Amino acid sequence: MLNRWLFKEVDNSALVVFRALFGLLITIEAFGAIFTGWIRRTMIEPEFTFNFIGFEFLQPLPGNGMIWYYAIMGVFGIFVMLGFKYRMSMLLYGIMWAGVYLMQKSSYNNHYYLLMLLCFIMSFLPAHRWFSIDAWRKPEISRISMPRWVWVVIVLQLWIVYTYASVAKFYPDWLDGSFPAMLMASKKDYWLVGEFLQQPWIRYAITYFGLLFDLLIIPLLLWKRTRLIAFIAAIFFHLFNSFIFHIGIFPYMSLAFCIFFFPAETINKIFLRGKKRFYTGNEINVPSWNKIFIGALAVWFAIQVALPLRHWFFQDDVLWTEEGHRLSWRMMLRGKGGRITFKVVEKGTSDTIIVQKEDYLSRKQLRAIPSKPDMIWQFAQRLEQEYAEKGMEIEVYTEGKIRVNRGPYKTLIDPKVDLAAEEWQHFRHHDWILPSTED
Numbered sequence: 213m214l215n216r217w218l219f220k221e222v223d224n225s226a227l228v229v230f231r232a233l234f235g236l237l238i239t240i241e242a243f244g245a246i247f248t249g250w251i252r253r254t255m256i257e258p259e260f261t262f263n264f265i266g267f268e269f270l271q272p273l274p275g276n277g278m279i280w281y282y283a284i285m286g287v288f289g290i291f292v293m294l295g296f297k298y299r300m301s302m303l304l305y306g307i308m309w310a311g312v313y314l315m316q317k318s319s320y321n322n323h324y325y326l327l328m329l330l331c332f333i334m335s336f337l338p339a340h341r342w343f344s345i346d347a348w349r350k351p352e353i354s355r356i357s358m359p360r361w362v363w364v365v366i367v368l369q370l371w372i373v374y375t376y377a378s379v380a381k382f383y384p385d386w387l388d389g390s391f392p393a394m395l396m397a398s399k400k401d402y403w404l405v406g407e408f409l410q411q412p413w414i415r416y417a418i419t420y421f422g423l424l425f426d427l428l429i430i431p432l433l434l435w436k437r438t439r440l441i442a443f444i445a446a447i448f449f450h451l452f453n454s455f456i457f458h459i460g461i462f463p464y465m466s467l468a469f470c471i472f473f474f475p476a477e478t479i480n481k482i483f484l485r486g487k488k489r490f491y492t493g494n495e496i497n498v499p500s501w502n503k504i505f506i507g508a509l510a511v512w513f514a515i516q517v518a519l520p521l522r523h524w525f526f527q528d529d530v531l532w533t534e535e536g537h538r539l540s541w542r543m544m545l546r547g548k549g550g551r552i553t554f555k556v557v558e559k560g561t562s563d564t565i566i567v568q569k570e571d572y573l574s575r576k577q578l579r580a581i582p583s584k585p586d587m588i589w590q591f592a593q594r595l596e597q598e599y600a601e602k603g604m605e606i607e608v609y610t611e612g613k614i615r616v617n618r619g620p621y622k623t624l625i626d627p628k629v630d631l632a633a634e635e636w637q638h639f640r641h642h643d644w645i646l647p648s649t650e651d
Contacts, residue, residue, distance in 0.1 A: 214506070217360065219498045223476035223491040224342060224358035228295075229483045230366075231339035233468040235293025237461040238305060238327070242286035244460070251278050254319050258574040260594065261316035262587050265636050270315040281308065292334075295344020299335055306331025317587070318576045322543045323462040326373060330465075333369065337362050343484060357491040361509070366472055368513060371430045376520045376541035378426035383531070385617045386423070386545065389415035394547050394617060399456055409456075425449050433473040443470055457544070527641040531616055532624075532648035534585055535641060548583035550614030550621065556595060559605040567595065583614045585625065585645050592631035608632040622648070 245251050255261065255278040263270055272278050285308050291301035310328045340346040341355040385391040393415040400406045408414070425445060432442035450463035471479055476490035499505070523536025530536050531546050554567035569578060572591070581587045592608040599606045607630040613621040625631070629644040636642075 215498045215502055216496050218364065218506070219496055219502065220360050221357040221491060221493060221495040221497065222360050222363060224338070224356060224362075225476045225479040225484055225490060226472045226474070227337060227339050227358055227362060228341070228343040229471055229479055230468055231295065231298070231334070232293050232343065233471075234330070234334065234465065235289055235291070235295075237465050237468070238309075238331075239286050239289030239293060241327075241461045242282045242289055246279055246282050246286075250319075251282055253574070253576065254316060255312075258318075258577060259572055262318055262577065262580075262590055264314045264317060265586060265590065265638070267314040270311055272315060281312075285309065295340040295346050298340035298344060298346050302331060302339075303335040306335055317538075318574070318580050320538065321459070322539075322541055323459060325539055326462070327465075329369065333365060337365075356489065357493070357495070359497070361505075363472060365509070366469070367430065367434075369516065370469055372513070372516050372520075373541050374426045374430055377543050378423055380520075380540070380542045380545055381419075381423045381426070383545075386419060389419045391546065391617050392416075392418040392422070395544065402456070405456075421449070433470065439473060443473075446470055528645070529648050533641070533645050534583075535645075546617055548614055548616050549579075550582040550612060550624070552582040552588065552610055552612030552614075552625070554591065554595065555609045555611065556599065557607045557609065559607060582612055583624065585642065586636070588625055589631055589634065589636060589642075592634075596632035606632060616648075622646075 255272040256276070261272060273281055285305055288301045288305040288308070291297055292305065306328065309324075309331055313324050313328050338355065338358055341353055341358070347354045381387070396409040396414060396418070399409050402409070429442055429446060432438040433446075446467060450466050453459060454463040471483075480490050520540040520542075523530040523540060526533065526535040528535075530540075530542070552569075554569065556565040556567055557563065569581070572594075573581065577587075581591060588610060592610075595608050596606060609627055609630060610625045611627050612624065614624050615621045623646055626644045626646055631644065634642070634644060
């Protein structure tokens with residue numbers, strides 16, 4: 213029964229249109245990073261980047277190499293949009309994007325992780341079999357249908373993302389509107405809407421509309437009776453996010469996903485005037501490798517469900533420790549700030565050097581490092597390596613305090629621990645991260 217349902221052929225209009233829109237958006241993302249100066253600020257100007265731990269072999273290319281790197285990504289994005297050498301172009305863009313994502317985390321965003329997943333997923337989907345140069349050049353690959361599992365994979369992946377984004381908001385500083393109020397306070401100087409966003413009722417509208425939108429948008433789009441209302445709500449929600457928070461292509465990519473919920477007739481009428489017919493057959497093509505494929509899907513989605521839950525298995529609150537925060541769809545949930553001082557002590561002596569962080573870190577890195585334990589540890593390791601090259605054995609200690617959502621300042625890192633001597637544990641709590649609450 214499951215085989216018949218997953219491998220039944222359905223119209224592929226949504227997929228081929230989404231491929232074109234997705235290709236356009238990832239092209240804009242690549243070239244936009246060049247022309248806005250993001251690459252220069254993030255990849256070229258800093259002395260070094262903070263990699264995801266374990267991916268230190270991924271380093272920015274020297275000179276203007278990263279600008280050329282992104283230009284090549286942009287070309288692959290154009291190829292995806294046009295459906296030219298589609299699978300190769302999509303896969304190569306995904307690999308290059310993953311490299312950049314894992315290369316630095318000063319500009320971390322859950323949306324970057326989502327784009328990496330989508331590039332990987334899209335490279336396996338038959339999105340080039342219509343409305344593409346590939347189909348024009350090789351008519352034998354042309355199809356107006358696709359297996360239903362393609363639609364299932366897209367919708368289920370979206371459902372996981374939105375659901376976890378909603379569940380993460382069930383904590384006091386979101387539910388009482390205090391954190392949304394903080395977000396809007398930072399937008400006070402916006403032209404036209406800045407003062408309006410400071411109205412007391414706005415924080416509660418954002419609080420509960422945001423929470424309920426993430427929780428209900430997929431079910432409401434799936435149900436025909438609520439689909440149009442849900443789509444209108446999605447337009448408002450994502451355009452608001454784009455205008456207020458300036459989060460790049462992702463609001464528009466989220467809107468593009470909505471086409472998977474509308475009938476093929478509607479999509480054809482709006483986007484595919486040249487596709488004179490849509491698929492209405494009942495063909496079912498169950499491949500010989502169906503069990504392996506279904507097993508692979510089960511593993512993929514088990515991982516997608518499990519990763520956002522892992523922070524519950526770490527000691528203390530993820531809002532404080534950051535352990536399990538990344539890859540978990542915890543989006544725009546907290547504001548953190550503070551200060552930190554690094555002290556280098558030569559072993560066997562009491563000689564202490566106060567590190568001038570400005571000599572090593574960019575402005576964005578300086579803002580991020582006080583509240584991120586993994587970046588603090590990585591910087592300590594880098595200091596140890598630098599001094600070792602000078603023939604000195606050192607210990608690295610920190611002093612500093614941070615606060616979460618304008619709460620009280622508290623010490624994050626144990627000032628008595630030599631971070632240069634500590635090993636990083638991916639799946640265990642680090643005892644040198646002090647508790648968020650005092651006994």
